[in-house]
Amino acid sequence: MIYDAAVIGAGVVGCAVARELSRWDLKILVLEKELDVATGNSSRNTGMLHAGFTYKNGSLKAECAVEGNQEFDLVAAELSVPFKRTGKLVVGFTDHDRENILKFRENGERNGVKGIRMLETREEIEAIEPYAGGNFAMYVPSSGILDPMQYTIALAENAAENGASFLFGAGVASIDRPGDGDLWILHTEKGDFSSRWVINCAGAFSPMVSAMLGYPEYYQKGFKGEYYVLDKKAGKYLSIPVYPAPNDKGGFATHATPTVDGNILVGPDSYLTEGREDYANRRDRLDSLFKEGSIMFHQMKRDYFIRNFAGIRWKNCDEKTGEVLDFILEADPEKGRSVNLVGIESPGVTCALPLARRAVQKILDRQEKEGKPLSPNASFDPCRKVPRRFSEMTMEERKKAISENPDYGQIVCRCENVSRAEILRAIHNPLGVHTLTGIKNRTRSMMGRCNGGYCQTRITKMLEEELGLAPEDIRYQRENGVIFTGKVRGEA
């Protein structure tokens, strides 16, 4: 089959591009090297819907962040994803902090961020959040929090419901355009695929895919950041993200952010790494993260730790000066029908849909110019319909759900109150993902305090029964994430 558009990478950007492409009458294929969406940095971030006050005026980052922020109430409603417009506190202690905060306030107002105001006293801060640090603060009402995994899954599922196909375990190793013609051939471990358009959304590997398409292999630096996830018991002490004053280069150190599910994230710090997927946590880094986190959030306690993770912001940089540059979004007619997105670091979650619309606009423009305009997908539906989580239902709703489907009456994950009905729905998800983290990210099972100690074996059994998988075929997250290698006591 010849596809009209092949998207490389199923992070938040690739899934947003697939969703925006599915508004048009196109055969769309998303190729992802891992076994699910959002396994790269799209699941390794703070989940802030940024307001857009930090980014350089006139940059693509600033333009897309403000646009992405302003539209998100509608987007969250369409895709049925959790979202809270919490606002944000940027707190300071010294005159120097105040100078830097005021620079951001001015920049934010220039970028079109509305409602920013200063809180001059500790009392004013405490009226918003008693456990936040700081002697004074900038309050930004339009900032919000979302679950970046749920958001990416929702974008992908909505794209799939509107006709896009997803293929996992299909890393693009090389790309040809025979005779500089109309068709791209993408070579993957799952075979070769032909497509008229190719869109590079490969995240950390976007410079390499850029080179495969004939664009430069853009220079980047990797800024790694580590996190602590705190138990929901700590969640009641923080209702709003608390960030320290920016440093002189405009960067933020460790902050404390509530999640939409009631946990708290502390982090990220920032240090350079060379490894494109160097996601391991480091003891020394976690120790300093604890100290820095305690300055922002006064209830930081080791008792609350559940787990850690890390992500890497791959920033486009000037090779000589090291200056951080803007996102790259280009479509050079000399390079065939391709759209190249490189260096989509923070605030890439906030910017995903605005970037996707701009990427698709480049395709529409070129098709129009060639006298082959695209037709809308007449059956496109922007809304994803998902039932409410059992844990969020009222008693009455629970009774009704159980009477209609007894699987709601069996709780598989006790920490997060996830029912058998929800696990079954996740096992039969529209993208055909069947890793354990796939079930975890779709339901929140295995995310609680016991880290899956209680429910993981039950979910594994359900995967075997529902999909006819042998235990050895079940993966945790990646292809090499084998859980069972054989029997311990011979044949059962």
Ligand SMILES: Cc1cc2nc3c(=O)[nH]c(=O)nc-3n(C[C@H](O)[C@H](O)[C@H](O)COP(=O)(O)OP(=O)(O)OC[C@H]3O[C@@H](n4cnc5c(N)ncnc54)[C@H](O)[C@@H]3O)c2cc1C
């Ligand atoms: C520590 C940290 C904190 C952040 N905080 C925020 C925040 O609070 N708010 C915000 O808006 N943004 C934040 N961001 C930025 C945001 O996470 C990223 O901008 C966004 O996730 C990038 O999405 P992506 O789809 O471009 O990349 P990714 O999520 O990395 O996805 C790229 C995908 O491409 C796949 N891939 C790569 N190469 C190939 C290939 N050859 N073939 C097939 N597939 C391939 C990868 O497996 C991956 O799934 C943060 C980032 C970090 C690291």
